[in-house]
Amino acid sequence: MRALISVSDKTGIVELAKEFTELGIEIISTGGTYNKLKESGIPAIEISELTGFPECLDGRVKTLHPIVHAGLLAMRSKPEHMKQLEDLNIETIDIVIVNLYPFKATILKDGVTRDEAVENIDIGGPTMLRSAAKNYQDVAVVVDPGDYEKILQELKGNKQISLDTKFYLMQKVFMHTSNYDTMIADYLKKERGDHELPETLTMTFEKIQDMRYGENPHQKAAFYREIGKKTGSLTDGIQLNGKELSFNNINDTNGALELLKEFNEPTVVACKHGNPCGVGSDEDIYKAWNKAFQADKVSIFGGIVVVNREVTAAVAKEMAEIFLEVIVAPGYEEEALAILRSKKNLRVLELPGIEIPQDENAYDLKKVNGGLIVQTIDSKLMDEGDLKVVTDRVPTEKELEDMKFAWRVVKFVKSNGIAIAKDKQTVGIGPGQVNRIWAANQCFDHAAELIGPDAAKGCVLASDAFFPFDDCVEAAYRAGITAIIQPGGSIRDEDSIRKCNEYGIAMVFTGMRHFKH
Structure with missing residues (x-):
């Protein structure tokens, strides 16, 4: 031999x-x-x-x-x-x-x-x-x-x-x-700098870990890493505490991280079942945490929290008082980590480069029966030069700032998606409805239930796609919304513009939609 x-x-x-x-x-x-x-x-x-x-x-x-x-x-x-x-x-x-x-x-x-x-x-x-x-x-x-x-x-x-x-x-x-x-x-x-979708597509990944199961206990699952020099993705996370990440943990945390990467200032994103439930930005991470938590103190239970600044002891103490599945941050104060480690099942991850955006030419893949649909990721937010005020009333500088904040959030809300915000804090989020008016009403109802009957008053509203009818404007007016940001492009845009003018609501078109199916 x-x-x-x-x-x-x-x-x-x-x-x-x-x-x-x-x-x-x-x-x-x-x-x-x-x-x-x-x-x-x-x-x-x-x-x-x-x-x-x-x-x-x-x-x-x-x-x-x-x-x-x-x-x-x-x-x-x-x-x-x-x-x-x-x-x-x-x-x-x-x-x-x-x-x-x-x-x-x-x-x-x-x-x-x-x-x-x-x-x-x-x-x-x-x-x-x-x-x-x-x-x-x-x-x-x-x-x-x-x-x-x-x-x-x-x-x-x-x-x-x-x-x-x-x-x-x-x-x-x-x-x-x-x-x-x-x-x-x-x-x-x-x-070669070739960003075209090829005639044949072959990709390769390396397994990071086997999982106990997938979305449900009867499904097999594993976590794979894309090969290449990529930083700031969950595959680079260093687990400091808690149980092994599950399939759903990884999927939901990735969605929260994608949203977090839209922000440069101190920001906290709370996520549940792939949708943001509370987002807050402020001058320091404690204030940002407080905004995200107060935005939806109910849904954050059992949720994911991602943070783009070092977690302080003060933030960790409040995080430890509620049940969370996963926390991800670029770092932790020593005392903060000790506090979080007192909860043995809480998954605590450190992610250097958490703020680094994805490659705009990266692929987004969706498996369908018998095939695969492929697109580049939704890497753009808006082209500032394309923003167009379409109503008689021009939004104030403060409203425009909040509209841009809400627009970042709604980009990552499952369609049909509506988000309302004020002072760089989400006040209500309506995700994944089969028509836009239901998403809007859900958003207002949840805000009223969680925060108070006048929660939406003085807020701005962001819609991931255009209004097919003026009913969303009617609902926004009743809730107390003062400004709306949406892509525009409906054959009935004039109906919504007319209704906004009637109620004194400012409306801005972005010219760019953000469907997330």
Whole structure:
């Protein structure tokens, strides 16, 4: 039995090779791996000795040789294959241990050049892996050091590696090479600055953790990280306390973080079931927390809170008085962390770079039955130059400030979405209704129930899409709304404008909608 070993990741390779030698397996090796084995006193045949052809072109060509690939691809069950090997004086190779040039590690380095990245594209390694895997009935091919023990146990116990294990290893090879090629293609696309949606879409992610279950206990789930230099996303979070994050925790927290990234000033976002329930901004984080909490003291129970400043002891003390699932912040005062850690199940995460926005060319993916719909993320808020006052009354500077605040919030409210705000604090949020007037009425009703009957008085209103009728203006007037911001674009815009003029409500069109389905 013969094994070909050529690895970039040399974890456990010396120990494996020693075991092979004790089992009487002859080892063929290349380059740095051969030198490593030789230094460790393990006998091995150098690849050039096998092929009779020296490594050349700075090691670019060493295993790309018929003696190697015929030894891998020959089907032992076909007499004509074995006769050809005999005629050509070629021996079979039964085990392949290969992992590839560290392309991922290379492109993740600071200051990496294109030439350096391209030089770390492996050619011979994937070719050997594919050859061996195609002939899986006869060749065991290992890309993951985690599988070394598995094959050793079978070799020691049965003198061979089972067909089932070989098939398992074959699957891992093609997953590995597919991931490798996708990383290369993705790097090249970004290097070219190509932001078009491609004709074929292949993406690759690496698993961070398995989860106990998905949205519901009967669903399987796992958390995967996008490969690349990205900061400020939940995949970079450092958990400081509490239970493992669940599928729903991650989904809801991500939504809260997306909204938080719209703000530069001290801001707190409370989120429940993927919708914001309370948002507050102010000159310091304690005041911002107080606004977010007071906005909806009911829905925040069991919710997610994300913060874009260090959590102080004063904030932590109040957070600890209610039941929260997750808290995320860029940092915590020592006393604040001690307070939060007193609640053993509370998930506390530190997220450096929490304020860094997403790449505007990042993809938003939605799986549909039998396919996938893909778009770039909704990275824009509005074009200030496109803001258009359409009513007789012009909003005050204060109203305009609150309108921009509410517009940031409603962008992340599920459609049909309405948000009302005052003094950089949400007062009511109406998410996910099947018509806009229901969303508006829900918003006003919740504000009245949670804060008081006159809660909406003097507030501004933001709508994620246009008003199809003037009924939302009627409802806004009854609630005490003084200004409205919405995209405009309805064939009935004039009805809403006329109604606003009748009631003295200022209205601004953004020219940009923010559906979130």
